[in-house]
Amino acid sequence: MAHATRHDVSDRAAKQDDPYRSRISLLPEIVPRVDPVLYGGRHSAGPLTSEQLASYSHDGFIQLHGLLDAAEIKALQAEHVRLRTNRSTIDQDTLILEPGSAELRSVFQIHVQSDLIGRLASDARLVAITRQILGDDVYIHQARLNYKPGLFGKEFYWHSDFETWHVEDGMPRMRALSMSILLTENTPYNGPLLIMPGSHHHYVRCVGETPDDHYKQSLRKQEYGVPDADSLSQLYVAGGIATLTGAAGSIVVFDCNAMHGSNSNIAPLPRSNVFLVYNSIKNRLTDPFGGKKPRPEFIANRRKATALAPRSVSLFGDR
Amino acid sequence: MAHATRHDVSDRAAKQDDPYRSRISLLPEIVPRVDPVLYGGRHSAGPLTSEQLASYSHDGFIQLHGLLDAAEIKALQAEHVRLRTNRSTIDQDTLILEPGSAELRSVFQIHVQSDLIGRLASDARLVAITRQILGDDVYIHQARLNYKPGLFGKEFYWHSDFETWHVEDGMPRMRALSMSILLTENTPYNGPLLIMPGSHHHYVRCVGETPDDHYKQSLRKQEYGVPDADSLSQLYVAGGIATLTGAAGSIVVFDCNAMHGSNSNIAPLPRSNVFLVYNSIKNRLTDPFGGKKPRPEFIANRRKATALAPRSVSLFGDR
Numbered sequence: 001m002a003h004a005t006r007h008d009v010s011d012r013a014a015k016q017d018d019p020y021r022s023r024i025s026l027l028p029e030i031v032p033r034v035d036p037v038l039y040g041g042r043h044s045a046g047p048l049t050s051e052q053l054a055s056y057s058h059d060g061f062i063q064l065h066g067l068l069d070a071a072e073i074k075a076l077q078a079e080h081v082r083l084r085t086n087r088s089t090i091d092q093d094t095l096i097l098e099p100g101s102a103e104l105r106s107v108f109q110i111h112v113q114s115d116l117i118g119r120l121a122s123d124a125r126l127v128a129i130t131r132q133i134l135g136d137d138v139y140i141h142q143a144r145l146n147y148k149p150g151l152f153g154k155e156f157y158w159h160s161d162f163e164t165w166h167v168e169d170g171m172p173r174m175r176a177l178s179m180s181i182l183l184t185e186n187t188p189y190n191g192p193l194l195i196m197p198g199s200h201h202h203y204v205r206c207v208g209e210t211p212d213d214h215y216k217q218s219l220r221k222q223e224y225g226v227p228d229a230d231s232l233s234q235l236y237v238a239g240g241i242a243t244l245t246g247a248a249g250s251i252v253v254f255d256c257n258a259m260h261g262s263n264s265n266i267a268p269l270p271r272s273n274v275f276l277v278y279n280s281i282k283n284r285l286t287d288p289f290g291g292k293k294p295r296p297e298f299i300a301n302r303r304k305a306t307a308l309a310p311r312s313v314s315l316f317g318d319r
Numbered sequence: 320m321a322h323a324t325r326h327d328v329s330d331r332a333a334k335q336d337d338p339y340r341s342r343i344s345l346l347p348e349i350v351p352r353v354d355p356v357l358y359g360g361r362h363s364a365g366p367l368t369s370e371q372l373a374s375y376s377h378d379g380f381i382q383l384h385g386l387l388d389a390a391e392i393k394a395l396q397a398e399h400v401r402l403r404t405n406r407s408t409i410d411q412d413t414l415i416l417e418p419g420s421a422e423l424r425s426v427f428q429i430h431v432q433s434d435l436i437g438r439l440a441s442d443a444r445l446v447a448i449t450r451q452i453l454g455d456d457v458y459i460h461q462a463r464l465n466y467k468p469g470l471f472g473k474e475f476y477w478h479s480d481f482e483t484w485h486v487e488d489g490m491p492r493m494r495a496l497s498m499s500i501l502l503t504e505n506t507p508y509n510g511p512l513l514i515m516p517g518s519h520h521h522y523v524r525c526v527g528e529t530p531d532d533h534y535k536q537s538l539r540k541q542e543y544g545v546p547d548a549d550s551l552s553q554l555y556v557a558g559g560i561a562t563l564t565g566a567a568g569s570i571v572v573f574d575c576n577a578m579h580g581s582n583s584n585i586a587p588l589p590r591s592n593v594f595l596v597y598n599s600i601k602n603r604l605t606d607p608f609g610g611k612k613p614r615p616e617f618i619a620n621r622r623k624a625t626a627l628a629p630r631s632v633s634l635f636g637d638r
Contacts, residue, residue: 151551154583155582155583156585157585158585187562188508188562189513189560189562189582194585229470232470232587236586236587241508243506243507263508263510263582263583263584263585265582266476266477266581266582267513267560268551268555269555
């Protein structure tokens with residue numbers, strides 16, 4: 001008993017030390033980010049212009065057009081159709097369905113399950129941008145295909161990915177970014193990505209505690225780690241909302257702590273994308289900061305955290 | 320029994336004669352509209368330009384900016400807040416809540432319950448436009464305040480208002496229009512009105528039958544009278560989707576048969592509007608074409624179908 005009490009006390013002290021503690025209070029709070037957005041260092045030379053870097057630093061995201069060529073986009077779209085129609089080739093544990101239906105919502109660990117998407121994840125063009133922003137060698141923390149079906153696609157409520165990765169996966173600091181590679185046209189009306197510009201400079205501590213095995217339902221419909229209405233209003237008043245529309249093949253690069261979400265999709269036009277999360281090799285996962293057991297490997301890469309060796313500049317290999 | 324059989328047969332024959340029959344087959348169908356969009360006649364001179372009329376005829380809607388002045392917009396916004404926060408003054412039957420919550424979604428018969436909105440409904444500026452399009456004297460078929468709350472506003476699935484008004488209310492022909500007067504800014508991200516341009520030229524017969532007292536849940540969440548996926552795709556491929564954004568005070572005028580809907584609203588910015596439906600006095604309601612008992616008076620005006628006497632040009636009366 002004495003041991004258990006000591007453990008509880010030191011555990012609580014450790015949590016109070018954590019600048020990104022969350023889900024341990026009944027009151028929400030917004031605090032400043034304590035990590036850089038752009039990391040300098042030996043990798044900081046790279047393909048992005050200083051204007052693009054400044055925009056990323058200010059808003060928490062940039063959009064890239066024309067990085068992939070038409071043949072590459074077509075190949076990714078065909079791969080997406082193939083994976084969707086041949087579900088038997090996919091590890092069933094990595095399939096997530098829409099809330100209240102049997103429609104496919106996401107396939108996780110897609111870079112391992114698809115050679116083409118594996119090549120995309122380690123493509124020199126994407127990795128060079130990631131290294132330039134994060135100032136370090138990187139690895140894939142999470143990779144998935146998202147399908148937002150036409151007509152009945154449901155909304156994704158506002159969230160910071162980092163809040164979840166910190167509390168549930170043990171990602172120590174904000175030194176990660178996501179790339180969303182659009183596979184269908186994203187219009188104002190088919191549930192495009194919404195980001196609150198500048199929100200990545202602030203950290204919203206969420207209220208409540210995380211239930212055990214939360215991921216089993218949170219990937220379908222989030223109910224914990226949800227920011228409160230007042231904090232969202234403050235971030236909105238400060239920076240507004242950007243609606244990230246774009247042609248198939250365009251790419252959104254966004255900071256791990258950007259507040260983002262998307263509305264439903266009643267349009268007869270699905271919204272699909274490949275979602276790749278890159279993390280600095282100096283920011284590998286530890287025990288989850290929320291104190292629960294880690295989520296499965298297909299959601300958060302713990303074992304294979306070796307730096308990516310960037311491949312030559314084409315999804316089709318050397319040419 | 321013999322009588323009942325004869326009745327069934329003649330009832331079925333009557334339905335087969337109805338150009339806008341719906342919800343009587345297991346297979347959906349798209350058929351051409353048989354009514355005009357613009358009606359000529361003695362009222363056809365009016366404030367809209369020939370370009371505006373041509374646009375309305377082609378697309379099924381127009382947007383009007385600057386028709387209401389700043390003081391009028393402010394007064395309508397204040398009235399909306401007043402009605403929302405003093406629910407006790409409202410006939411409880413006319414309140415519709417969001418699906419799965421206690422949030423207010425709509426207040427019906429609002430032109431009778433609010434003097435200001437009553438004046439808006441009979442405002443000479445709106446009535447002149449309506450008469451010009453419908454070529455006749457008009458009356459209010461339905462009037463409501465819609466609230467789409469910020470953060471948790473739910474989507475409205477695609478529908479033709481006329482399909483419901485015909486089947487459930489007994490509106491004979493397509494000689495009605497709606498005006499949506501925006502009370503908050505409508506952006507791409509707070510669930511704005513979406514319309515499929517050109518869809519009003521086609522009538523989608525929906526499948527299935529209407530349950531008794533369908534309105535009690537359909538005003539919260541529509542499950543019958545819902546167009547099928549193939550028909551929606553055809554209309555979308557033909558005309559696309561228009562996202563009707565605009566400042567508070569702007570007005571969308573749209574045909575009773577325009578296919579429309581809206582996505583969810585996760586933005587911390589509510590979307591509210593006054594929704595007024597004008598019908599030609601030659602198009603007064605008969606028995607519902609679906610054969611069920613009529614919906615209540617607060618949803619579909621049966622008794623008070625006298626032509627509007629347009630009021631002077633200000634919401635504040637003569638000045």
